[in-house]
Amino acid sequence: MAASAPARTGAPPARRVPVRHRLRATLATVLLVLGCLLAPPALTAGWARAELTDTARYTATTAPLSRDPAVQRNMVTAITDGVMRRVDLSTLVDAVPPAERPAVRERFTRGIREFVATQIRGVVTSRSFPALWSRVNGTTHASLVSALAAPGGRSVVLDLEPVVDRARDRLVHTVPAGARLIQRVHVSGTTLVLLRSDQVAEAHGTYTAVRTLGRLLPVAAVLSLAAGLLLAPRRRQALIGTGLGCAAGGALLLAAFAAARGYALDALPPGVSDAAGSAVYDTLTASARLGGWALLATGLTAGFAAVLPGVLARRVRARRAVRGR
Numbered sequence: 001m002a003a004s005a006p007a008r009t010g011a012p013p014a015r016r017v018p019v020r021h022r023l024r025a026t027l028a029t030v031l032l033v034l035g036c037l038l039a040p041p042a043l044t045a046g047w048a049r050a051e052l053t054d055t056a057r058y059t060a061t062t063a064p065l066s067r068d069p070a071v072q073r074n075m076v077t078a079i080t081d082g083v084m085r086r087v088d089l090s091t092l093v094d095a096v097p098p099a100e101r102p103a104v105r106e107r108f109t110r111g112i113r114e115f116v117a118t119q120i121r122g123v124v125t126s127r128s129f130p131a132l133w134s135r136v137n138g139t140t141h142a143s144l145v146s147a148l149a150a151p152g153g154r155s156v157v158l159d160l161e162p163v164v165d166r167a168r169d170r171l172v173h174t175v176p177a178g179a180r181l182i183q184r185v186h187v188s189g190t191t192l193v194l195l196r197s198d199q200v201a202e203a204h205g206t207y208t209a210v211r212t213l214g215r216l217l218p219v220a221a222v223l224s225l226a227a228g229l230l231l232a233p234r235r236r237q238a239l240i241g242t243g244l245g246c247a248a249g250g251a252l253l254l255a256a257f258a259a260a261r262g263y264a265l266d267a268l269p270p271g272v273s274d275a276a277g278s279a280v281y282d283t284l285t286a287s288a289r290l291g292g293w294a295l296l297a298t299g300l301t302a303g304f305a306a307v308l309p310g311v312l313a314r315r316v317r318a319r320r321a322v323r324g325r
Contacts (some may be wrong), residue, residue, distance in 0.1 A: 031228030036245030040253040042217035047288035059138045066133035070275035072124045078171025080117045119167040147200045148207040157197040236306045243303025250296030
């Protein structure tokens with residue numbers, strides 16, 4: 001009877017250790033799962049916040065589009081259409097008899113359109129166009145940020161007047177008759193409405209949410225993963241599970257952007273070609289997709305690095321056992 005007393009006194013501490021161990025493991029698991037779940041939206045929110053609020057970054061991101069052939073073709077067509085809607089041929093057509101005016105108007109319209117398209121194409125494909133493109137995009141993005149930051153903001157437009165002005169200057173300097181043509185045919189600038197005032201008002205809440213989540217979610221994801229790994233009683237198993245979870249999150253993020261690409265192309269305005277829309281989408285989402293690949297690669301690397309020591313240790317023990325025989 002006396003010998004059994006020490007066993008009873010030593011039993012309670014043995015029970016408390018597993019309870020603390022289980023609580024610690026449970027908390028670590030919750031944090032790691034939460035971190036893995038937060039990683040994809042954190043990357044997306046961080047990317048959206050950077051592209052939506054940082055004009056300098058957006059301008060740098062869209063700079064390569066100035067050299068994309070599909071975007072150039074689409075821009076030539078869009079600007080030419082915009083200019084032609086504002087071409088006033090009255091001074092030319094009124095000088096001919098009324099019966100001849102429809103045919104004269106059609107002939108002049110076709111000829112002027114080809115002429116305008118040639119000048120616009122010359123500007124868009126010139127060496128100086130990337131700087132002009134960056135200036136136009138920077139101004140537009142700054143206007144977008146200003147409109148979204150204040151509720152009930154104004155419409156956001158893409159002002160292509162600088163491109164038209166550059167084409168007008170090119171026309172005057174390269175074609176002697178260009179100056180006379182400009183004097184006789186009135187051509188105003190062209191703008192493309194990106195967001196109407198009501199759409200800006202509707203997007204204000206989304207803009208505010210993106211700014212907030214773009215800051216909080218990345219911090220929450222990193223802290224959850226770091227705390228979970230520090231609390232995990234079995235670090236190697238935790239690292240393997242975390243690596244697989246992050247890899248799965250990266251794969252899901254890439255799949256989501258691939259699916260969103262199809263939806264974005266289906267929603268393109270009639271005046272934007274699929275080739276130009278694809279180039280714009282791929283350029284704007286390049287950093288987000290790179291983050292998805294990085295998350296996938298980091299997760300697989302971490303999981304492999306955690307598994308490798310155990311595999312090597314088992315092989316060493318197996319070789320020692322064979323030699324011992």
